[in-house]
Amino acid sequence: MLAAALAVTPIANAAIPWFDNNKQETPSLAPMLEKATPAVVNISATGMKQNKQQIPEVFRRFFGQNAQPRMQEQPFQTAGSGVIIDAKKGYIVTNHHVIADTDEILITLKNGKQYEAKKLGSDSETDVALLQIEAEDLTDIPLADSDKLRVGDFAIAIGNPFAIGQTVTSGIVSALGRSGLGIEGYENFIQTDAAINSGNSGGALVSLDGKLIGINTAILGPHGGNVGIGFAIPSNMMNNLVKQIVEFGEVKRGVLGISGDNIDAGIAKAFDLSTSQGAIVRQVFEDTAAQEAGLKPGDAIISINGKAVNSFFELRAKIGTMGAGATVKLGVIRDGDKITIPVTLRESKGDNIKASVIHPALEGSELTNGKTQDGQAGVEVKALDKRSAAAAIGLQQDDVIIGVNRQRVENLADLRDKLEDQNGIIALNVVRGRSQLYLVIR
Known part of the structure; x- marks a missing residue:
């Protein structure tokens, strides 16, 4: 009776995309990872930084009380991870903070081969950088449509935590559209409980079918340790930035020209909105893309190109990572009516x-x-x-x-x-x- 009570119904093998009936007796991520992990690299970068050499008080009488500290150059080294996104061209995406102010960047592949990398461009406000190496027989990771992610989707993090070597951890998508954290200027993070630690920066967050859904960037935890709250830049956001770096050598950020707020229950009630998610337009600035397109104060923006927008922060991040000159279709609620407003983004006059x-x-x-x-x-x-x-x-x-x-x-x-x-x-x-x-x- 006990055996009967504990009996379970087998799950059909065909329902599990990562189940290999010919090689495995139990479900495993190994077949997918064998294809994905060669596309994740280790990054070691070195540079020189200037530090002030303070003049001890006992010597200040010889140099004068207003004597300025001497600047002294000291070498520094950073370590992180990167993802090959184009094997033919040798393009590698990582975080800006991994290679910022460095002079030499060394890429180590999973097979141990090493290559010097060239920095094609980076963007500190989104923490994305693009590198390039000259190598043959590279493996890249195909990109997923990160806008189709759902909370609860499985997520696998691949990187080089604490420089101990390539490591794989797994979890789920814990939340989407995380912003207002003060980590970057433009935030629209995927949150995951897949273990991410120091050194994972710039590594891959992949789906069960081995596609890139995000670039691991930051963690929330005491003393830099993992507590199950990690953040990744969505692949769509990263891809928009990379395209600009490839074309221009820099990010030519698009801007709308509005100020606004997150729609919450209070704003929804005040503006008689049927939704409590999205962005409410507070002000439309003169001579901007928004004014040219006909946006008005009080408009509620609820989607971009048919995909829902949950907050003003998310709107700002998505617009800010689309290139100047891009035309987007904004889903807007105005006076109770849903309308679509096409807007051609203008170039930012600075990284304000x-x-x-x-x-x-x-x-x-x-x-x-x-x-x-x-x-x-x-x-x-x-x-x-x-x-x-x-x-x-x-x-x-x-x-x-x-x-x-x-x-x-x-x-x-x-x-x-x-x-x-x-x-x-x-x-x-x-x-x-x-x-x-x-x-x-x-």
Whole structure:
């Protein structure tokens, strides 16, 4: 009786795409991984960075109290993963942060062969970079349509965690369209519980049929350890960026020219909407793609090219990764009617981002990569709300941030990295016109 109670009905082999009846007695991911893993590579990159050599207080009387620290170059090395997406052309996708500021990039294939890589282009705001190697008999991974993913789909992460060698972990798609995390400027992440650790950055997130659904990018967890919350850049988003890098050598970001908010239950009620997901248009800026197409404040954008949009963050990320000149069809609810509005995106005038994604104290300012009057690279305050947190600490429009706690800052990626490393009081070194000053964030 006990045996009968525990009996189960066998599952038909044909229903399991990764079940090999001729070689396996039990279901296995091995047949799929044998095809996919050769397309995932290890990346080792080296470069030089400048560090300030502080002058000890005991020697300051010899050099003067205003003596500046000496800049000293020191070598550094990074390690990560990458994915071959075009075997014939030798294209490899990885994360920008894996190869940022490096001079030499070494690719190691699964079979142990090594090649020097050339950097074709990268984008710090989406953390995507494209490399190229000259090699024969490479294996690439076909791309999946990441817009068709569903929560609960199986996901397999392949990469090089802690530089111990190629490792495979499995899980599911835990969530889609994750944003507002402050990890990147444009966020539309796939969340997965497949184990992702340091070194997995730039590796592959694949489906059960061996197609690339995402590029592993970040984890949420104490001390950099895996707690089952990992994030990947969707393959469609990555592919849009790669096409621009191949054609232009850089990302020519498309922009709509609106400000907006996520649609939630409160906004849905206020605007009498039948949906609580999407993006509500708060303002349409003059001389923009949105104004030219006829978008209006109060429009609810619920889809792009027929695919649902769940939030303003997702809308911004998808638009921001489509190239300038692309025409998209926006599904809009206006006065209770569903309409479709075609929009031809214009090119961004700069990598402007809302500073709140970098640090809460900078909320209300809009930042972009810029230069001081004497040509120093830094982060320019492009726009500022005078009633904002950023204005309260003393920032003004046209200020250029060149340092954080006496560490040099040259661009938005630098600023984000430096602020993430700081605890307690933060001193921003700002150039205003021809003068320098410090602004304190407590």
